[in-house]
Amino acid sequence: MNTSTKGRVPTGYAEETFLSEATFRAAHRSIEINPSSNPKKRKREGKGDPGSVFGASAYKGPWAKFEQEKPDAASDEEYGEDEEVEVVYEEDEIEEQPEAPASKLGTAYGDALGEKETSEFVGSQQYDYQGRTYMHVPTDLDINLRGDREGIKNFIPKKLLHNFKYHTKSITQLRFFPDSGHLLLSASADNKIALWDVYHDRELLRTFSGHTKSVNDIDFNPSGTQFLSASYDRYMKLWDTETGKCLNKFTSGKTPHVVRFNPSMPNEFLAGMSDKKILQYDVRSGDLVQEYDHHLGPVNTITFCDEDRRFITTSDDKSLRAWEYGIPVPIKFIAEPYMYSMVRSATHPSGKYAAFQSSDNQIVVYAASDRFRQNRKKSFRGHNVSGYAPDVAISPDGQFVASGDSGGYVCFWDWKTCKMWHKIQASDAPLLAVQWHPRETSKVITGDLNGAIKYWD
Known part of the structure; x- marks a missing residue:
């Protein structure tokens, strides 16, 4: 291989790192088995009102942001029972998509069924x-x-x-x-x-x-x-x-x-x-x-x-x-x-x-x-x-x-x-x-x- 191009990637220069597949699998499996090694407790903001598009109460659904990070020592009791708590590791877990809101008040599109002949x-x-x-x-x-x-x-x-x-x-x-x-x-x-x-x-x-x-x-x-x-x-x-x-x-x-x-x-x-x-x-x-x-x-x-x-x-x-x-x-x-x-x-x-x-x-x-x-x-x-x-x-x-x-x-x-x-x-x-x-x-x-x-x- 030409040494002048070795290690180059489209975004800059990268050093080669050797990691066997067995080592990677073992590390990945240990995190899966024991996920409590380093959790970050974060909760999402409220989902908002499905009938509103703008303002503080606007509908956010599954795209609501996480609130400011709490200290690791904080106990679960600090968050109310009703509040949604998200445990996140290197990547956020994908939240399940909720059902679409029944109301279309927040959209500019007319409901085709609503037009009376x-x-x-x-x-x-x-x-x-x-x-x-x-x-x-x-x-x-x-x-x-x-x-x-x-x-x-x-x-x-x-x-x-x-x-x-x-x-x-x-x-x-x-x-x-x-x-x-x-x-x-x-x-x-x-x-x-x-x-x-x-x-x-x-x-x-x-x-x-x-x-x-x-x-x-x-x-x-x-x-x-x-x-x-x-x-x-x-x-x-x-x-x-x-x-x-x-x-x-x-x-x-x-x-x-x-x-x-x-x-x-x-x-x-x-x-x-x-x-x-x-x-x-x-x-x-x-x-x-x-x-x-x-x-x-x-x-x-x-x-x-x-x-x-x-x-x-x-x-x-x-x-x-x-x-x-x-x-x-x-x-x-x-x-x-x-x-x-x-x-x-x-x-x-x-x-x-x-x-x-x-x-x-x-x-x-x-x-x-x-x-x-x-x-x-x-x-x-x-x-x-x-x-x-x-x-x-x-x-x-x-x-x-x-x-x-x-x-x-x-x-x-x-x-x-x-x-x-x-x-x-x-x-x-x-x-x-x-x-x-x-x-x-x-x-x-x-x-x-x-x-x-x-x-x-």
């Missing part, structure tokens, strides 16, 4: 002359909102029709009422959910409060009578669309990123979580029915396909997985080196394809059938995502693809040629939510980072 009707008229609520599909319009949708041909919107004003923070998701589209549901980072009238006065009808943090996704059940909300407060809540009552609450202790009802089984839904899992719940019992645990990152999208017998999920692990509904083993796993995480999805009306908003500023298309292969010929570019997760939407006739943009644009592409048709400057802030009206030919709704909802025609 409330809903308020704020429209001008709750019932019409026949006693029907807003759930009734209007028939006094120049468009039929019921029946067959065949023959609808979509066009690109050109002008602003209406501004919906209520939310104070970013719009995270927008949803039209299933099939008819006569109501609009909006979710926002201001913890609120709002229900709007799309026709007549286009007024705010009902507000839903009960989440303590940003609502990041909403989804109607197939009939529209109920909807789910997912929030960063780690709760998923089931609401009645008509009465505003919260029917059930679900939580796994992790943040849900996406929730989707099964269109063929309206009593069950899937939730993509921040802990890489997809959870399947039954809304009637509130029970967790199935758990899909193969992703390596937070789950971003859930897309049903193949007549709802299968579904596709994407994640921050930059992969795509396809599953049989109810079976927790992927039937297809796609992870290529060139892939980016896909943050939003939409199904083509034909049912043959699914479009995904990729984080590399393009919309990619995958087959929604047996092989789930990427369609390399279909890639929609020209918009900027840059750190946001703008929605992607496909028109009801399957002819156009729409997407938000971090520059405030709403962009439209032709499905067949993949060429960008048009860009509308819809906002000064990033545009995050876009949805086509299910019945109208050229109506599109958009929501931006400032909380503005705009209706285009």
